[in-house]
Amino acid sequence: MNDDLVVLVDDDGHPRGTANRLTVHGTDTPLHFAFSCHLVDAAGRILVTRRALEKKTWPGVWTNSFCGHPRPGESVEDAIARYSQRELGMDIAELRPIIPDFRYRAVDASGVVENEVCPVYAARPVGDVAPNPDEVMQYAWASIDDIWEIARRTPWMLSPWFVDQIAELGPAVGAYERASDLRDAR
Numbered sequence: 701m702n703d704d705l706v707v708l709v710d711d712d713g714h715p716r717g718t719a720n721r722l723t724v725h726g727t728d729t730p731l732h733f734a735f736s737c738h739l740v741d742a743a744g745r746i747l748v749t750r751r752a753l754e755k756k757t758w759p760g761v762w763t764n765s766f767c768g769h770p771r772p773g774e775s776v777e778d779a780i781a782r783y784s785q786r787e788l789g790m791d792i793a794e795l796r797p798i799i800p801d802f803r804y805r806a807v808d809a810s811g812v813v814e815n816e817v818c819p820v821y822a823a824r825p826v827g828d829v830a831p832n833p834d835e836v837m838q839y840a841w842a843s844i845d846d847i848w849e850i851a852r853r854t855p856w857m858l859s860p861w862f863v864d865q866i867a868e869l870g871p872a873v874g875a876y877e878r879a880s881d882l883r884d885a886r
Contacts, residue, residue, distance in 0.1 A: 706769040707733040713803075713817045718772050725756050729813040732769065735776050736802070736820045736865060737784070739765040739792065746847055747825065749788075750838040751859070757812045760837065763859035767818070780821060788839075789830030792823035799868055806860035820865050 705718040708730050715733070724732060739747040747765040751758055766787045770779035777795060784792045799820035806814045829839055851858055851866040858866075 703771065705772055707772055709733050709817050715772075721769055725812055725814065727811045727813060729815040731815050731817065734767060734769050734816040734818040735780060736764050736767045736818055736861060737780050737792070737795075738798070738820070738822045738865075739784075739788075739825045740822055740844075741825055741841060743841075744844065745841040746844050747788075747829065748840055748842055748847060749831070749836045752833060752835055752837045754834060757808050757814055758859050761859050762857055763862045764820075764865065766835075767861070776819060776821075780823070784823075787832050787835040788825075789832065790828065791826040793826050795821055795823040798822045799865060802865060802868065804861050804864050814861065816861075818861065 704721045706721045706724050707715050708717045708719055708724075709732060710716045711731070713733075719730065719732065724730065741747070748762055749765060750762050751760060753759045766783055768779055768783035768787070770776050774782075780795060781792065784790055797819055802820045803817045804814065805816075808814075831837075831839055848866055851863050855863045
């Protein structure tokens with residue numbers, strides 16, 4: 701059964717096996733495949749979420765809308781749709797990559813390591829947020845400019861992957877709608 705497996709990858713991002721999702725994150729976390737998704741509403745606000753206190757890594761920390769791990773054989777797009785329902789109780793539309801080659805490694809205060817090849821996507825929310833309390837303890841819709849300012853002034857308030865994503869996107873991404881155009885212009 702693939703329900704609790706993550707895809708392990710080599711340094712080039714090629715699959716090299718699987719591991720149990722519940723046991724893969726520790727002090728020696730192997731490189732594995734994940735994704736991050738930023739939901740942006742019609743008003744141009746981004747949904748930020750505060751991770752539940754029960755989360756193994758970065759509990760209680762504010763982050764992007766949601767993250768997750770595709771199962772073996774599952775497309776990233778299908779995993780994103782599955783996680784948007786599981787974590788936020790909502791559907792998404794207009795899914796598009798904004799940082800397709802994102803990768804990071806970070807160690808939290810407890811010593812647990814995140815080590816992921818983690819393409820970043822943006823999407824439009826469909827419906828209202830109904831967060832799963834096992835995943836999300838709080839959420840807020842915030843202007844992108846405000847989130848970028850928080851990342852600049854107080855980065856410790858946000859997950860390290862979110863701060864890195866913001867830095868890579870840069871200040872010109874006030875309109876996620878043009879993210880693919882911005883990437884092409886770099």
